[in-house]
Amino acid sequence: MVAAPSPMGAPDASGRFGSFGGRFVPESLVPACMELETAFSEAWADAAFRARLASLLASYAGRPTPITECPRLSAELGVEVVLKREDLTHTGSHKINNVLGQALLAERMGKRRLIAETGAGQHGVATATAAAYFGMECAVFMGEVDVERQALNVFRMELLGATVYPVRSGSRTLKDAVNEALRDWVASVETTHYCIGSVMGPHPYPYLVRQLQRVVGDEAREQYRERSGGRDPDVIVACVGGGSNAAGTFAGFADTAARLVGVEAAGGSAVGHGVPGIVHGMRSLFLQDEEGQVLEAESISAGLDYPGIGPEHAHLAELGRATYEAVGDDEVLAAFQVLARTEGILPALEPAHALAWVIRAARDGTLAPGTKVLLTMSGRGDKDVAQVKEMLA
Amino acid sequence: MSVQAPHDDARTRATGRLESALRERRAAGRKLLVPYVTGGLGADWVDIVRALAAAGADGIEVGIPFSDPVMDGPVIQEASQRALAQGATPRSVLAGIASAEVDTPIAVMTYYNLIARAGDKRMAAELARAGVAAAILPDLPLEEARPWCAEADAAGVETVMLAAPTTPDERLARLAQRGRGFLYAVGLLGVTGERSQLAESALAIARRCKQVTDLPVLVGVGVSNASQARAICEVADGVVVGSALVRRILEGAGPDGAGEFIGELRQALDS
Ligand SMILES: Cc1ncc(COP(=O)(O)O)c(C=O)c1O
Numbered sequence: 084m085v086a087a088p089s090p091m092g093a094p095d096a097s098g099r100f101g102s103f104g105g106r107f108v109p110e111s112l113v114p115a116c117m118e119l120e121t122a123f124s125e126a127w128a129d130a131a132f133r134a135r136l137a138s139l140l141a142s143y144a145g146r147p148t149p150i151t152e153c154p155r156l157s158a159e160l161g162v163e164v165v166l167k168r169e170d171l172t173h174t175g176s177h178k179i180n181n182v183l184g185q186a187l188l189a190e191r192m193g194k195r196r197l198i199a200e201t202g203a204g205q206h207g208v209a210t211a212t213a214a215a216y217f218g219m220e221c222a223v224f225m226g227e228v229d230v231e232r233q234a235l236n237v238f239r240m241e242l243l244g245a246t247v248y249p250v251r252s253g254s255r256t257l258k259d260a261v262n263e264a265l266r267d268w269v270a271s272v273e274t275t276h277y278c279i280g281s282v283m284g285p286h287p288y289p290y291l292v293r294q295l296q297r298v299v300g301d302e303a304r305e306q307y308r309e310r311s312g313g314r315d316p317d318v319i320v321a322c323v324g325g326g327s328n329a330a331g332t333f334a335g336f337a338d339t340a341a342r343l344v345g346v347e348a349a350g351g352s353a354v355g356h357g358v359p360g361i362v363h364g365m366r367s368l369f370l371q372d373e374e375g376q377v378l379e380a381e382s383i384s385a386g387l388d389y390p391g392i393g394p395e396h397a398h399l400a401e402l403g404r405a406t407y408e409a410v411g412d413d414e415v416l417a418a419f420q421v422l423a424r425t426e427g428i429l430p431a432l433e434p435a436h437a438l439a440w441v442i443r444a445a446r447d448g449t450l451a452p453g454t455k456v457l458l459t460m461s462g463r464g465d466k467d468v469a470q471v472k473e474m475l476a
Numbered sequence: 477m478s479v480q481a482p483h484d485d486a487r488t489r490a491t492g493r494l495e496s497a498l499r500e501r502r503a504a505g506r507k508l509l510v511p512y513v514t515g516g517l518g519a520d521w522v523d524i525v526r527a528l529a530a531a532g533a534d535g536i537e538v539g540i541p542f543s544d545p546v547m548d549g550p551v552i553q554e555a556s557q558r559a560l561a562q563g564a565t566p567r568s569v570l571a572g573i574a575s576a577e578v579d580t581p582i583a584v585m586t587y588y589n590l591i592a593r594a595g596d597k598r599m600a601a602e603l604a605r606a607g608v609a610a611a612i613l614p615d616l617p618l619e620e621a622r623p624w625c626a627e628a629d630a631a632g633v634e635t636v637m638l639a640a641p642t643t644p645d646e647r648l649a650r651l652a653q654r655g656r657g658f659l660y661a662v663g664l665l666g667v668t669g670e671r672s673q674l675a676e677s678a679l680a681i682a683r684r685c686k687q688v689t690d691l692p693v694l695v696g697v698g699v700s701n702a703s704q705a706r707a708i709c710e711v712a713d714g715v716v717v718g719s720a721l722v723r724r725i726l727e728g729a730g731p732d733g734a735g736e737f738i739g740e741l742r743q744a745l746d747s
Contacts, residue, residue, distance in 0.1 A: 097619065105620055107588060109547050110651075111640035111665055113617050252553055253543065265546045270666035272642060361589045361615070362544060374565050375593030376543040 098286020103394035176462030203386035204236025206280030281325025282393035285364030300335020351380030429464035508714025516564025527735030549669030652689035
């Protein structure tokens with residue numbers, strides 16, 4: 084008898100988690116994906132690489148991030164909420180964990196130019212930051228709609244020395260930014276590393292990004308056990324755009340009894356309303372019409388405005404190991420304000436989705452009183468304050 | 477990584493309609509010209525297909541527009557968006573192809589999601605029923621192509637493989653072995669679109685492809701005018717011309733203008 088494999092193990096040789104994943108890219112990019120796969124597996128097995136990454140995460144990104152108890156929020160909800168504070172990292176979100184790892188890989192492969200797609204701008208800011216730190220060139224593709232609603236992050240990227248290209252095709256949001264980054268990469272692949280911002284895209288990205296983000300879940304598990312006399316939380320909750328903060332968090336708890344919940348924006352719920360398809364290099368769940376044309380997601384949160392989901396999440400959903408919920412814009416705005424008022428923390432709109440679900444589930448009894456919840460606070464809300472002000476006016 | 481077994485057995489390989497036509501013409505000393513049009517673009521697109529056939533195309537590529545065409549530059553993106561806005565669907569494009577009734581073999585070019593959504597088997601059958609000879613799927617690389625190719629082979633639809641400047645020689649040989657119709661040599665690193673200069677990579681990839689295969693080798697992506705087409709055909713068996721034609725169609729060339737442009741290229745290749 085072989086032990087049951089962990090529900091979050093490595094993908095198979097074709098890059099699949101169950102039936103999801105794979106590598107559906109133009110021929111021009113196939114050799115680069117293979118090179119990255121090899122570079123990553125060698126680097127990940129190389130103690131010197133791991134030590135360098137760990138040291139950067141500690142001295143530059145500010146890891147480990149703490150976990151924070153939320154006594155006033157918990158009293159209000161009747162469930163015990165603890166936050167994993169990715170909002171306290173340098174650049175203000177979990178995106179930095181992935182980007183520092185990929186920048187080190189790019190350096191290892193001799194590539195001196197980084198490109199990235201961005202929705203909310205957090206991944207773009209993180210990539211621009213790493214590029215500045217490593218002295219690399221950086222280009223960020225961002226939908227025109229997002230350039231408008233996240234103007235502050237555009238300026239940040241420019242201050243950091245990156246060039247931001249507004250994308251005017253299609254829905255002019257995250258999906259189209261990915262298309263444009265792929266088009267750039269097809270032309271620049273010999274000198275450029277595509278620093279994908281979530282657990283999506285062609286193999287090895289979904290696995291690579293999850294491994295770089297699992298520091299969130301691994302730290303949280305240790306910290307939580309220390310605080311609770313060895314106990315794990317009952318429920319782990321994280322928001323899901325492509326799914327990187329959720330995958331990193333879930334990876335730390337996949338082999339515990341904790342229930343795993345991913346929260347999508349109602350207007351971009353790939354698990355709720357998507358069907359299997361092949362887009363952006365991967366087989367996963369996508370919002371699409373009967374012919375296979377990809378539909379536009381719609382959400383107040385630029386970071387969750389994506390019609391697909393990472394392939395490993397599609398697999399976890401199929402296995403039933405994780406469940407995926409959807410919340411609407413109004414609940415999110417309310418959650419944003421509740422956390423500010425009760426705990427003095429302004430969340431980014433993306434993790435406010437995770438909190439919105441906790442609030443709803445605590446109120447409707449889905450979460451029994453006293454349930455112990457760990458929620459990944461994937462980023463801070465500074466970038467969203469202007470938008471929230473407008474929406475509340 | 478494990479090495480995969482070859483996808484097919486040369487002994488059972490049937491030569492399809494597109495490949496036969498291209499081989500025959502090549503044997504007659506002709507350079508091959510395959511224009512690309514976006515299916516469903518404008519009310520007269522089927523007439524444009526007929527005009528291309530009449531102007532001396534050796535094969536015709538018809539794009540089935542997709543919402544997220546990652547291998548395409550601004551011109552074909554624009555054409556795809558317009559065609560979709562005008563109501564184009566895979567079914568309407570296939571119906572148009574069937575109604576064109578041209579003898580010139582037609583290859584559809586599209587993205588794999590439109591096939592996967594319908595199912596490999598069903599779409600292969602629908603292509604065959606519409607009289608389509610071949611399929612070109614730029615986001616379906618060799619490693620992922622097996623299920624589609626099995627259904628396409630069974631339905632008699634030729635799957636054209638693409639080779640890129642970054643493809644190593646060993647892989648080139650495997651692409652050529654799996655390829656049907658012709659080997660599509662991507663002339664440069666980049667997406668579709670016109671270029672003022674012929675990329676050096678176009679000749680290099682054509683040469684490398686010719687070394688590994690007897691399949692007709694056609695260079696596409698970035699082939700913009702008659703003199704570039706002629707220069708490429710010093711090495712390659714032919715060219716695919718897309719954006720240069722589609723731009724003219726977007727600018728209102730119509731069937732006459734499209735036929736005229738392809739006629740000029742035909743003349744340049746024949747002289
Ligand atoms: C703070 C924050 N959380 C979450 C996300 C969503 O990404 P993912 O699902 O990959 O964690 C974003 C994306 O921009 C973000 O900025």
